[in-house]
Amino acid sequence: MTELTELTELTELTELTELTELTELRFKTER
Incomplete structure (x- = not known):
């Protein structure tokens, strides 16, 4: 159960980072 939770948090963190x-890349491109 704990491993599943950690995996989910890691996945969400990775998706958030990407x-x-x-977003930053798009922002720089628009300038």
Whole structure:
């Protein structure tokens, strides 16, 4: 159960990081 929770949090963290990087990239491109 604990491993599943950690895996889920890791996945969400990774997706959040990728989303942030994509947003920053798009922001730089628009300038």
